[in-house]
Amino acid sequence: MRVLVLFGSQSDESVAARVTCELKRLGPDDSIDLCYLSAHRNPQQLHERLGKKDFDVVLAGAGLAAHLPGVVASLVSVPVLGIPIDAALGGMDALLAILQMPAGVPVLTVGVGGELEACHFVHRFKQLAGTGQVRPVSLVVSAVAKNYEYAGKVIDKIKNEALACNMEIIEKEKTQMDAPAIVLAATKRDVQLLTNDHLGPYIFVPLWDEHASKSPSKAFELYELVKSGGVWVGLNNGRNAVLGMHKITTAFQGGK
Numbered sequence: 001m002r003v004l005v006l007f008g009s010q011s012d013e014s015v016a017a018r019v020t021c022e023l024k025r026l027g028p029d030d031s032i033d034l035c036y037l038s039a040h041r042n043p044q045q046l047h048e049r050l051g052k053k054d055f056d057v058v059l060a061g062a063g064l065a066a067h068l069p070g071v072v073a074s075l076v077s078v079p080v081l082g083i084p085i086d087a088a089l090g091g092m093d094a095l096l097a098i099l100q101m102p103a104g105v106p107v108l109t110v111g112v113g114g115e116l117e118a119c120h121f122v123h124r125f126k127q128l129a130g131t132g133q134v135r136p137v138s139l140v141v142s143a144v145a146k147n148y149e150y151a152g153k154v155i156d157k158i159k160n161e162a163l164a165c166n167m168e169i170i171e172k173e174k175t176q177m178d179a180p181a182i183v184l185a186a187t188k189r190d191v192q193l194l195t196n197d198h199l200g201p202y203i204f205v206p207l208w209d210e211h212a213s214k215s216p217s218k219a220f221e222l223y224e225l226v227k228s229g230g231v232w233v234g235l236n237n238g239r240n241a242v243l244g245m246h247k248i249t250t251a252f253q254g255g256k
Contacts, residue, residue, distance in 0.1 A: 063087030111227035129252035
């Protein structure tokens with residue numbers, strides 16, 4: 001596996017070191033390249049580095065405005081995992097900038113302080129690819145949540161996008177430890193119940209109704225929800241969950 005680790009500033013060195021050390025521990029034979037390139041200060045160098053296409057997955061970390069992961073995701077076809085850095089405001093600004101990418105540009109995002117979870121997520125898919133168990137993908141949502149109007153809309157988008165990606169989706173009420181899943185979760189309790197409190201090769205979608213998703217004050221709850229663990233996409237963004245799953249399963253299967 002070839003991993004490109006990008007951070008926006010040398011000031012992120014302590015987090016970058018934890019990421020590279022964990023990747024090397026999990027995959028001692030993997031190729032890991034660490035670069036410090038800012039989407040704002042070094043745009044040309046960033047484009048040149050990404051143009052080499054000598055990587056299977058990108059782990060990109062940034063703080064403050066945190067545009068780097070999103071810019072990278074817009075320029076590469078491989079999966080991108082975003083790592084928000086607590087440079088100010090507890091990392092809230094970085095988390096929202098990375099997590100809330102528009103539909104069609106997925107950045108699979110961990111919570112603030114969850115950089116090692118990004119490494120584990122990549123490693124889990126590498127292990128699954130080695131056993132030939134990467135597909136099909138489970139769509140996991142509680143029986144109660146399925147009755148919510150907004151859940152139905154998100155589920156429909158997930159199914160439509162999966163069809164477009166030629167991805168097999170099977171609805172379930174709980175995850176399986178070693179099977180990939182897209183999990184719809186509104187609370188930390190949902191995460192625990194739907195996953196048996198085990199974080200496997202899952203992509204979580206925060207599932208909130210329209211009123212909650214438009215409330216600025218709910219950003220704090222979103223911050224805590226994502227911080228509960230795992231890899232996430234933006235609010236109700238089932239399309240990005242499917243696209244992110246498609247990218248990472250394809251990357252570790254060596255293409256379609």
